[in-house]
Amino acid sequence: MTKNLEPEITRKSEANLVFGALVFGFLVLSALIGLIWTPYPPNAQDFAAQLVPPSFAHPFGTDNFGRDTLSRMLRGASTSVLVGIISVGIGSSFGLLFGSLAGFFGGLLDDIISRILDATSAFPTILLALLISTAFRPSIWSAMLAVGISSIPTFARLTRAGVLSVKNLEYVDSARALGVSNARILWRHILPNVAAPLLVQGTFAFGVAILAEAALSYLGLGTQPPQASWGRMLFDAQTFIYNSAWATIFPGVIIAITVLGLNLLGDGLRDRFDPRAR
Amino acid sequence: MVFSALLIVPGDPVQLIIGLNNDPAQYKVLSEQLGLDKPPLERFGRWVVGLAQGDFGKSTSLSAPVKDLILARLPVTLPLIIASSLLALIIALPAGIFAARHKGTVFDLGTVLVTQIGLAIPSFWLGLIFILVFAVSLRWLPAVSSSVTWTENPIAAIRNLVLPVLTLALGQAAGLVRMVRSSVLEVLGQDYVRTARGKGLLESVVINKHVLRNAAIQILTLLGIQLGQLLAGAIIVESVFNLNGLGKLGLSAVRNSDFPLVQGVVFSIAVMIVLINLIVDLLYGALDPRIRYD
Numbered sequence: 001m002t003k004n005l006e007p008e009i010t011r012k013s014e015a016n017l018v019f020g021a022l023v024f025g026f027l028v029l030s031a032l033i034g035l036i037w038t039p040y041p042p043n044a045q046d047f048a049a050q051l052v053p054p055s056f057a058h059p060f061g062t063d064n065f066g067r068d069t070l071s072r073m074l075r076g077a078s079t080s081v082l083v084g085i086i087s088v089g090i091g092s093s094f095g096l097l098f099g100s101l102a103g104f105f106g107g108l109l110d111d112i113i114s115r116i117l118d119a120t121s122a123f124p125t126i127l128l129a130l131l132i133s134t135a136f137r138p139s140i141w142s143a144m145l146a147v148g149i150s151s152i153p154t155f156a157r158l159t160r161a162g163v164l165s166v167k168n169l170e171y172v173d174s175a176r177a178l179g180v181s182n183a184r185i186l187w188r189h190i191l192p193n194v195a196a197p198l199l200v201q202g203t204f205a206f207g208v209a210i211l212a213e214a215a216l217s218y219l220g221l222g223t224q225p226p227q228a229s230w231g232r233m234l235f236d237a238q239t240f241i242y243n244s245a246w247a248t249i250f251p252g253v254i255i256a257i258t259v260l261g262l263n264l265l266g267d268g269l270r271d272r273f274d275p276r277a278r
Numbered sequence: 279m280v281f282s283a284l285l286i287v288p289g290d291p292v293q294l295i296i297g298l299n300n301d302p303a304q305y306k307v308l309s310e311q312l313g314l315d316k317p318p319l320e321r322f323g324r325w326v327v328g329l330a331q332g333d334f335g336k337s338t339s340l341s342a343p344v345k346d347l348i349l350a351r352l353p354v355t356l357p358l359i360i361a362s363s364l365l366a367l368i369i370a371l372p373a374g375i376f377a378a379r380h381k382g383t384v385f386d387l388g389t390v391l392v393t394q395i396g397l398a399i400p401s402f403w404l405g406l407i408f409i410l411v412f413a414v415s416l417r418w419l420p421a422v423s424s425s426v427t428w429t430e431n432p433i434a435a436i437r438n439l440v441l442p443v444l445t446l447a448l449g450q451a452a453g454l455v456r457m458v459r460s461s462v463l464e465v466l467g468q469d470y471v472r473t474a475r476g477k478g479l480l481e482s483v484v485i486n487k488h489v490l491r492n493a494a495i496q497i498l499t500l501l502g503i504q505l506g507q508l509l510a511g512a513i514i515v516e517s518v519f520n521l522n523g524l525g526k527l528g529l530s531a532v533r534n535s536d537f538p539l540v541q542g543v544v545f546s547i548a549v550m551i552v553l554i555n556l557i558v559d560l561l562y563g564a565l566d567p568r569i570r571y572d
Binding site: 126214252 | 394395397398399400401402403406407409410414506507509510513514517518528529531532533535537540543544547548551552555
């Protein structure tokens with residue numbers, strides 16, 4: 001029975017990979033288009049066309065300021081991709097740094113770093129965002145900082161585990177015997193082994209970052225008006241939920257599909273590159 | 279190990295707060311207020327001493343003691359969280375166990391797909407959709423909560439909570455189902471389960487006495503983590519449904535740069551998370567006699 005299941009699992013993970021990659025490609029494409037060209041200027045207000053239902057001129061309708069929803073969603077895609085890149089960048093670079101220090105040198109340094117990571121991971125992103133936005137004003141940058149910091153522990157733990165699993169292997173010993181420096185051993189001989197799990201985690205973290213930015217912007221702790229962000233659009237739409245339901249539907253569906261796509265892409269990548277983790 | 283993790287967790291908000299006190303912009307805004315011209319470490323020390331004496335400081339925007347403000351909001355936030363976690367468990371346990379027992383069937387694949395979608399849906403959007411369906415279209419429940427207290431009008435207070443609890447619980451259940459499913463699957467693959475089946479025990483006995491008891495530890499750990507997330511999720515859901523809970527208090531404090539209040543709210547949520555972890559750790563001992571605390 002187990003044998004019969006195998007091909008099915010592979011097929012499923014291939015499907016995940018394809019669907020996820022398509023969604024991700026579509027997201028990046030929308031983000032690029034959103035930067036270069038939108039049907040209407042995303043922040044242009046048109047008080048003659050407030051809360052217009054979906055039509056030929058405005059495929060997704062307009063909001064309470066008469067701004068074109070499709071244009072704002074395209075520009076919102078750029079915001080989401082920016083947030084994803086910066087947050088994952090913060091999380092993975094610091095995670096890689098702390099994780100390799102803890103794993104490679106071990107001992108007291110490992111203990112200290114690991115305990116700090118434990119504490120950080122127990123601390124919810126939103127609380128961190130509350131604190132950071134009180135200290136600096138709420139902005140897309142404070143949101144990205146909070147989301148990025150929250151994702152450091154996972155990256156660091158993965159790196160640490162990867163470093164620990166290979167640092168005592170013969171080929172590392174031989175590199176050391178040849179007189180190769182610690183930094184070079186880490187970079188050339190150890191860290192390439194961590195690349196696959198980090199890539200998978202990066203995909204998941206991208207989705208988490210998009211979801212978190214939407215939530216923070218919805219709460220007013222992220223992207224500030226008039227800039228377009230999917231979460232902020234939902235906040236604006238809530239006030240008019242009685243007379244224009246579509247404004248609430250579109251951004252939410254897009255967030256859900258994007259995050260679903262990234263999660264499936266992560267699953268698919270994990271099945272392909274990191275079979276041990278299954 | 280568990281003990282050291284517990285010791286460290288309360289240290290975290292503290293570190294963050296030191297960092298915040300050092301911020302020059304915040305320093306300028308608040309420096310005219312009492313005691314803030316002191317060096318950060320001394321202020322931090324005073325704050326900790328105050329906390330130890332049950333003094334959270336005074337809110338700068340609402341000019342009331344932070345402790346009173348927080349205590350006043352707990353009757354909203356605590357029922358929300360408790361009810362949501364119970365509902366999430368009621369949904370997730372049977373669904374997860376059933377999916378694991380029927381691995382590979384249509385039901386299992388369906389469950390996995392639904393939870394995958396559930397994980398991707400933002401909780402505030404789910405809340406908005408519920409408002410759209412139950413409040414705007416069907417008109418069964420209020421879209422925006424009225425400010426009633428439990429003593430004034432318990433029925434209205436419960437009606438206020440239905441949609442928020444549903445929103446929060448479904449989001450949590452999605453993650454929980456997956457975890458229950460995978461931990462049950464793991465135990466089902468163990469040798470002692472095969473032995474139990476081999477000696478002819480009823481499947482229900484195998485599940486209840488052998489599988490669930492062993493999966494319970496993992497599920498409990500995950501539940502502890504989830505409760506922490508639930509506290510954070512409550513901040514979002516409270517603001518979707520305009521519930522006057524702890525989360526909304528914290529958000530308005532941020533908007534008003536009310537520093538002591540933000541500190542107080544973040545600190546009390548952090549304390550609750552630590553307490554939950556402590557309870558989870560103590561429950562380990564009850565669930566598994568092999569775990570002892572000396």
